[in-house]
Amino acid sequence: MIAARLVRFGDPPGFALEHVDDPVPGPGEVVVALRTAALNRRDWWIWTDPDSCTLPVTMGSDGAGVVSAVGQEVDGVAVGDEVVVDATLGWGEREDEPGEAFDILGVPLDGTFAEQVVVPATNVAPRPARLTWEEAAALSLAGLTAWRAVVTCAGARPGATVLVTGAGSGVSTFAVQIAVALGARVFVTTSTDAKLARALELGATAGCSYRDPAWPERIVELAGGELDAAVDSYGGPSWAGALRTLRRGGTLVSFGDTGGTRATVEVADVYWQWRRVLGTTMGSPREYRALLAHVETASWRPVVDSVYPLAEIAAAARRLDDPERFGKIVLSLDTPPRPPS
Ligand SMILES: NC(=O)c1ccc[n+]([C@@H]2O[C@H](COP(=O)([O-])OP(=O)(O)OC[C@H]3O[C@@H](n4cnc5c(N)ncnc54)[C@H](OP(=O)(O)O)[C@@H]3O)[C@@H](O)[C@H]2O)c1
Incomplete structure (x- = not known):
């Protein structure tokens, strides 16, 4: 598959479209073929901090797409399901704080600025029917x-x-x-x-x-x-x-x-x-499900400022600090990204 990988820290950062291995789901995991992804301020913190990770890396916490592979021991999620991805990893059972395994998708684990992402099956949920693919990608982390x-x-x-x-x-x-x-x-x-x-x-x-x-x-x-x-x-x-x-x-x-x-x-x-x-930071799986239930019946919609093809991720990154930006920046994978030959 193709991923838009961070290859140089800075502001502006350097990205490159690269061929990487297709993700393979382990036990309890699913692979999502992404239709859309979204940027967050978290990404800016990562690409401006040379100590945040080693390069190259596939960033991205938000995504929406179609389940393309399912690992062993997965119940309730099937190939073909249209899903949104919850970026909160390893929250655990408590509501007042996450457990030691808490992490956020997209650095250190490969994220959603790619054609596919692998996540725990418990981190996907049905795409809210009334949202577009762009709105669905914008929803999860910020919502x-x-x-x-x-x-x-x-x-x-x-x-x-x-x-x-x-x-x-x-x-x-x-x-x-x-x-x-x-x-x-x-x-x-x-x-x-x-x-x-x-x-x-x-x-x-x-x-x-x-x-x-x-x-x-x-x-x-x-x-x-x-x-x-x-x-x-x-x-x-x-x-x-x-x-x-x-x-x-x-x-x-x-x-x-x-x-x-x-x-x-x-x-x-x-x-x-x-x-x-x-x-507060992020939220529990129960809060994520409550948000999704609310979204199904609410009348508001995620505010999508702009949509860029994945191949134009550098322009999307610049837009994050545009003083006129209002709301979320989304990446679309509808046009298959092509790395330079
Ligand atoms: N803890 C968590 O779970 C979590 C989750 C998401 C984000 N965050 C953090 O929360 C912050 C916001 O994230 P984001 O993705 O929403 O960021 P963002 O979209 O990049 O927003 C930055 C905003 O800062 C506002 N701002 C600039 N100067 C300000 C001032 N003097 N007073 C008040 N607001 C000012 C601007 O508001 P206007 O556009 O109105 O001018 C701008 O839109 C970031 O630091 C991010 O890392 C934390």
Whole structure:
């Protein structure tokens, strides 16, 4: 098969289409012939960090396709099934944390930027019937992260107020829509009026620019009072402001640090306000199934910013940092990729 392999670290990174061996399913595993895959910020962290892995490597955590081979001891999955891939490996039985075997598909294990991927059979699920192949690929990693952040951690419910920072991010486009679907009133920060307009189309009530130093006060004003929860992945520079948007007893949910790894906060803004800070990453198999069940009946759709053929992965990688991007970048395998002869 052909894989779009990372061959040079950097920003921009170097990719090459290469022939690699077809994956063979071991016991309990299946091979998925991919129709679509999707990029995540995780991929950027990998291709910009020379210490992240050895090269060449097949990245990619998200994918949707058709099961093409099934290993021994696999029940409930058959060749020909149309599936989405859950990138969370080895979560285990607990809900509050994964077990020691936790990992994410796509480095160190070969991922979805290829014609085929091998995964545990428990990591595939029927493709939600109402989603396109592109939307299906966009769903899994970002949708699951958003589901756990918004539902499990922020407790979104009818009447609750939730802040989502950086509304244009891949995960945030899910967080906004999931919280709205559960009946919450959602407020956002973002970079431009155009992105704010898109967030309002997704169901957000109101929002403002995160470039305004007084954004926390502006959010509280827009919401008519302090909020129940803030869902943030910008990290260090965001925490102090996000805490200030919260009511007493409110919850700051953190799942990323795009903007910086260190935060300076007033400790009393936590304990003297009875607030909680909850960290979360990915989600359990039960949460993934709950997300898929929700998607079957929900009216929202994953926000696909753009679709590139696998052979144009370098252009897709550039688009990740385009300030106009809103939502997810998808790779299509509908046109068979051809390496240079
Ligand atoms: N823990 C997990 O399981 C998990 C899962 C997925 C992602 N993550 C992490 O979460 C972060 C977001 O991931 P992603 O894939 O959604 O990223 P992404 O699509 O690359 O989004 C980056 C976003 O950062 C926002 N941003 C820029 N400056 C900001 C500021 N000053 N305040 C608030 N937001 C700002 C921008 O929002 P606008 O477009 O609105 O300007 C931009 O869209 C990354 O750090 C990623 O590694 C963690």
